[in-house]
Amino acid sequence: MKRSLGAILFFVVAVAAWEAACRARLWSPVLVPSPDSVAQYLWASLLDGTLLSAAAVTMKRLLLGYAFGIALGLPLGLLTARFKLLNDTLGLIALGLQTLPSVCWVPLALLWFGQTESAMFFVVVMGTLWSVIIATDNGVRNVPPIFSRAARTMGSKGLHTWLHVMLPASLPFVVSGMKQGWAFAWRSLMAAEIYVTILSGFGLGHLLHYGRELNAMEQVIAIMLVIIGIGLLADKVLFSPWERYLHRRWGTARN
Amino acid sequence: MTLQSELRNETPSKLSVRNVSKRFRSGARVTQALGDVSLDVGEGEFVCLVGPSGCGKSTLLNIIAGFEEADSGTVLTDGQPITGPGRDRMVMFQEPALFPWLDVLDNVLFGLKLKPGLTPAERLEVARFYLQLVGLEKFAKAYIHELSGGMKQRVTLARALAPNPRVLLMDEPFAALDALSREQLYGDLQRIWAERRKTIVFVTHNVREAACLGDRVLLFSPNPGRIREQFTVDLPRPRDINSVSLATHATEIMRALKSHDATAAQEVAE
Ligand SMILES: Nc1ncnc2c1ncn2[C@@H]1O[C@H](COP(=O)(O)OP(=O)(O)O)[C@@H](O)[C@H]1O
Ligand SMILES: [Mg+2]
Numbered sequence: 001m002k003r004s005l006g007a008i009l010f011f012v013v014a015v016a017a018w019e020a021a022c023r024a025r026l027w028s029p030v031l032v033p034s035p036d037s038v039a040q041y042l043w044a045s046l047l048d049g050t051l052l053s054a055a056a057v058t059m060k061r062l063l064l065g066y067a068f069g070i071a072l073g074l075p076l077g078l079l080t081a082r083f084k085l086l087n088d089t090l091g092l093i094a095l096g097l098q099t100l101p102s103v104c105w106v107p108l109a110l111l112w113f114g115q116t117e118s119a120m121f122f123v124v125v126m127g128t129l130w131s132v133i134i135a136t137d138n139g140v141r142n143v144p145p146i147f148s149r150a151a152r153t154m155g156s157k158g159l160h161t162w163l164h165v166m167l168p169a170s171l172p173f174v175v176s177g178m179k180q181g182w183a184f185a186w187r188s189l190m191a192a193e194i195y196v197t198i199l200s201g202f203g204l205g206h207l208l209h210y211g212r213e214l215n216a217m218e219q220v221i222a223i224m225l226v227i228i229g230i231g232l233l234a235d236k237v238l239f240s241p242w243e244r245y246l247h248r249r250w251g252t253a254r255n
Numbered sequence: 256m257t258l259q260s261e262l263r264n265e266t267p268s269k270l271s272v273r274n275v276s277k278r279f280r281s282g283a284r285v286t287q288a289l290g291d292v293s294l295d296v297g298e299g300e301f302v303c304l305v306g307p308s309g310c311g312k313s314t315l316l317n318i319i320a321g322f323e324e325a326d327s328g329t330v331l332t333d334g335q336p337i338t339g340p341g342r343d344r345m346v347m348f349q350e351p352a353l354f355p356w357l358d359v360l361d362n363v364l365f366g367l368k369l370k371p372g373l374t375p376a377e378r379l380e381v382a383r384f385y386l387q388l389v390g391l392e393k394f395a396k397a398y399i400h401e402l403s404g405g406m407k408q409r410v411t412l413a414r415a416l417a418p419n420p421r422v423l424l425m426d427e428p429f430a431a432l433d434a435l436s437r438e439q440l441y442g443d444l445q446r447i448w449a450e451r452r453k454t455i456v457f458v459t460h461n462v463r464e465a466a467c468l469g470d471r472v473l474l475f476s477p478n479p480g481r482i483r484e485q486f487t488v489d490l491p492r493p494r495d496i497n498s499v500s501l502a503t504h505a506t507e508i509m510r511a512l513k514s515h516d517a518t519a520a521q522e523v524a525e
Pocket of ligand 1: 279280281286287288306307308309310311312313314315480
């Protein structure tokens with residue numbers, strides 16, 4: 001309680017100082033807009049629907065690519081954990097490509113798909129896929145060998161063991177990979193939206209881009225805040241509690 | 256198969272281990288984990304293997320379970336050579352190996368679902384029967400991380416018993432528990448064994464535990480792993496781990512252990 005009170009106080013003071021500095025004209029409002037004007041933009045764009053529809057376009061792209069990346073990454077991760085040859089080939093590729101900042105996929109996506117939804121989809125998938133493969137592979141390798149031994153004595157083998165033992169046993173690691181994949185996909189989608197104008201949908205990144213074109217700094221800052229908000233929400237509400245819970249229940253918590 | 260016939264106990268197996276040896280190679284070092292071990296376990300007999308750590312007890316158990324292959328020699332259950340793991344020989348390890356994504360009941364059901372010839376309702380009834388046997392029927396819906404160490408091993412025991420095996424292989428199943436839970440489990444295991452009559456091979460490095468549970472106690476010694484001596488414990492059951500007559504047997508086994516290997520004996524709890 002005391003802790004959250006301190007945090008609230010900190011943010012109130014920070015925003016007040018920002019507002020005071022703007023009123024004292026410490027810098028030009030073209031470079032740093034006041035919190036007041038940012039709030040006004042947020043409110044107006046919320047009312048006229050631009051913010052929500054842009055957020056919806058962005059989230060749809062993200063979820064589509066993300067779901068596909070997971071659906072592809074999970075089985076591939078299981079396969080690299082199972083087959084040595086796949087681990088030496090695909091596993092190595094995944095490891096290499098995961099270190100590549102996913103923004104780097106944008107030029108290639110443009111070249112291959114042009115200014116289309118497919119380019120966006122491709123970038124998000126590339127952001128998700130490699131993290132999920134590596135996390136799944138790592139999760140399977142961390143499954144205690146006595147799990148599969150116990151399963152074998154009870155008559156489980158082959159695909160049954162993989163679906164009913166190996167996959168659920170590696171779930172905490174898979175969720176960690178999903179969290180990382182989400183973060184990568186989110187970053188790369190923003191970069192793609194800022195650099196690539198496409199007609200089929202106007203996302204948050206585009207709002208940010210046009211804010212700059214129009215020198216509407218309050219729009220730029222406001223959209224940045226929205227992007228931060230969505231990122232925080234995904235991490236704090238969606239992934240981290242789930243991740244913590246799974247590690248605790250599975251007994252894989254790393255203290 | 257009907258529920259009655261499923262709950263009727265399978266007749267326990269006769270186990271024979273014939274001239275089994277096993278070596279492990281790690282890098283340049285070669286360990287003779289087992290050197291020509293032979294042993295017979297009668298139907299429904301409770302045999303304890305005792306010895307300092309590293310003398311090949313787990314290796315022998317893993318070979319009987321079918322997890323590992325012997326370099327030479329054979330293991331027979333009722334005259335048939337074993338070819339791999341099977342639900343006629345269930346195993347319990349020191350760590351519970353319960354599946355944390357399932358609740359207690361579903362853990363016990365795991366092996367039953369893989370056993371052909373039962374309807375879902377019958378499986379459920381069988382699982383509940385064994386949970387009751389280990390005294391955890393109230394915890395059917397609990398998750399594994401909510402249980403104490405002793406309760407986890409009870410669930411593991413129920414899960415191992417549920418497919419109605421003929422042999423139970425136990426590798427230091429109580430070693431990680433506190434003394435109180437352990438004493439309770441000694442009582443429960445003896446009661447369950449009297450009721451369900453399994454052939455049990457029980458590995459421990461606790462001499463008193465071995466004397467409490469075993470009809471026979473086999474003393475192992477390392478390098479190469481082999482059976483040095485055996486003791487018959489003919490005390491009436493159920494046995495109390497703290498009784499004087501049991502302590503006498505334990506002392507005798509301990510003395511034998513020390514005479515074989517003074518340094519190894521220090522590792523073994525009395
Ligand atoms: N997979 C393995 N690889 C190499 N050495 C092993 C392996 N398993 C067991 N050993 C060795 O074999 C010996 C017997 O081990 P083990 O059967 O686990 O003994 P115990 O259960 O009596 O403590 C030990 O020296 C151990 O280091
Ligand atoms: Mg051992």
